[in-house]
Amino acid sequence: MGLLEGKKALVLGIANNRSIAYGIAKVFHENGAKIGMNYLNEKFQKKLQPIADEFNAEVFEKLDVSSDEEITRFVETVKEKWGDVDIIVHSIAYANKEYLRDYYYKVDRQSFLQAMDISVYSFTALAREFLPVMNEGGSLLTLSYYGAEKVIYNYNIMGVAKAALEASVRYLARDFGELKKIRVNAISAGPIKTLAAAGIARFTEIQKMAEERAPLKKTVTIEEVGKAALFLCSDLGSGVTGEILHVDAGYNIIGM
């Protein structure tokens, strides 16, 4: 029997089979979870249909998290189809590529707010809107990166956004723990070549450096992130909330 047998898990942010969310959905599916997915727009809907089929996704709906109306509609649809939800994985981020290079300070107001809106606020908004639908003892999970804690060249506005995201994990953990015994955590994943990562200047160098310096002398896979997500979102993690778990082959512990 899988660790998530019969659990209803929304895994948001699959863009293709290289997405971190794909790795998480795969491990959840293998462990007996029912999977719900979203797509950003019609272009993605078509591309993602085979993945939705692979996971027998019972929910496969449009959701652009920058729209309140779409969030409301998405919650309504999930409520109609499932009635309730056990797990929500938020694996969504966006920043104007123009500012994922060069100096951080150059970011303009619109790009700053957009990165914060899509990459930070959306986690809190989804948590709030799904609260009445979520089962007691459920789990929320989001994805962060080391650039929240230390300066990573070119990560810039995303680093500032991830710092805010990690702080919101702690505040949400307090609120949701008290209200419904729901646990809220983040995985701080090491660099993985995905669509989002391709927007960061000199990403291959970041990956190479991580591989050289990490105690395990490698970068992590989306399946490894998926396995850590399984721990956090299943009963194995019942004592863990408000935590930022590094899944980075140990990179973050190295000073010099």
Ligand SMILES: NC(=O)c1ccc[n+]([C@@H]2O[C@H](COP(=O)([O-])OP(=O)(O)OC[C@H]3O[C@@H](n4cnc5c(N)ncnc54)[C@H](O)[C@@H]3O)[C@@H](O)[C@H]2O)c1
């Ligand atoms: N790849 C890495 O090295 C790495 C490392 C640590 C953390 N992360 C984080 O992991 C998460 C997933 O990214 P990924 O690397 O798997 O890349 P990805 O491109 O596969 O996933 C990013 C997802 O965000 C979605 N998205 C963007 N704007 C959206 C919007 N307005 N509404 C709804 N969805 C939207 C995209 O459609 C896509 O599915 C992100 O939060 C990212 O910052 C990535």
